[in-house]
Structure formats: C-alpha cells, structure tokens
Amino acid sequence: MAIDDHPLIVKSIAWTTEADTQAFAAALAAxxxxxxxxxxxxxxxxxxxxxxxxxxxxxxxxxxxxxxxVKSPTYAVVEAYTVDVATAGALLALDIWHFDFYRFNNPDEWEEAGFRDIFASPGLKLVEWPEKAGDHLPAADLNIAVELLEGDVRAVTLTARSAAGAALLP
Structure with missing residues (x-):
C-alpha cells in the first residue's frame, strides 16, 4: 500500500555495469x-x-x-553518517543510517535493538534485507529491488510508495 495516499509508481531500469550503478546512485543523491x-x-x-x-x-x-x-553494516547491523546538504541557501546536516538486517533471526530483534527512535527521527534510512524486520518498519518511500541476471546485468525495479519516493524516480 502506498503512503500519503500516493499511488504506487513502478519503473524498471537496468544496470549493465558498475558505472551504471554509480551513475544512478549519483543521480539519486542529487x-x-x-x-x-x-x-x-x-x-x-x-x-x-x-x-x-x-x-x-x-x-x-x-x-x-x-x-x-563506507563499511557494510552486515555485522554491526547499522552504520550512521552525517553529511552537510545545501538547502534553501543554507547548509543542513542530513543524518543517514545504513541498515542491514540480514543476520536477524527474528523480526522482534528490530524492536529489541531500539531502532524505533531512529526510524521516527528525520533523515535518510537505507535498509538492506527489510523483510527480516517483519512489520516493524514504517512504510518505505522507495523500494529498490535488484535482480542479478546473466553477465552481471542487474534488473532494477523502482517502486515509489509516497510523493517523496516518486520525486526520487529517474
């Protein structure tokens, strides 16, 4: 279900090289x-x-x-960063959390880890393996599904679930 009463928007793209992945990431960052x-x-x-x-x-x-x-959060579960972002003529700090729930054995580990406050706070949350957190996560603004195909090509499905997510689509 979409949030903000926004209809789902689905786009498909391909990353044929790591340079494609990097270019998409740079465009999304912009x-x-x-x-x-x-x-x-x-x-x-x-x-x-x-x-x-x-x-x-x-x-x-x-x-x-x-x-x-930039470390993988596979063992630490979360890595936190803060960057300065120019917005409306001023520099603002953007808090970013990169999560990896791959090692979760039970969705309740999300609650036990105390992540509720982080997800309620302003900033960007990137979550790998979100399905391992069960229904504890809030609704995503953007889902990025990556499928490895033959020859290292990646089929990427982008699903915007909010107006903010739709604004990030290429």
Missing part, C-alpha cells in the same frame, strides 16, 4: 540533496546475496558526501 534533508525518508533495498545492494548503497553514500571507508 535529488536527495535538492530538498529532502528535513524529511524522514526510507529506502528499502531488496535482492539476493551478491545482487549489488551494498555496492549501490556505497555509491549513494559517497555521492551524498560521506568520506572515508
């Missing part, structure tokens, strides 16, 4: 920097192991201005 710094935005990343979710997240975080090594 849209995020153009006006969502004060929002609470959730992007879910779906796909099998090795499909490219973490690679995409690294390119997105780097494009948003994260410097240094």
């Amino acid at each position: 849209k995020l920097q153009a006006g969502t710094a004060e929002r609470n935005l959730l992007i879910e990343l779906h796909g099998d192991l090795g499909s490219g979710k973490t690679t995409f997240a690294r390119h997105l975080l780097t494009s948003l201005g994260v410097t240094g090594r």
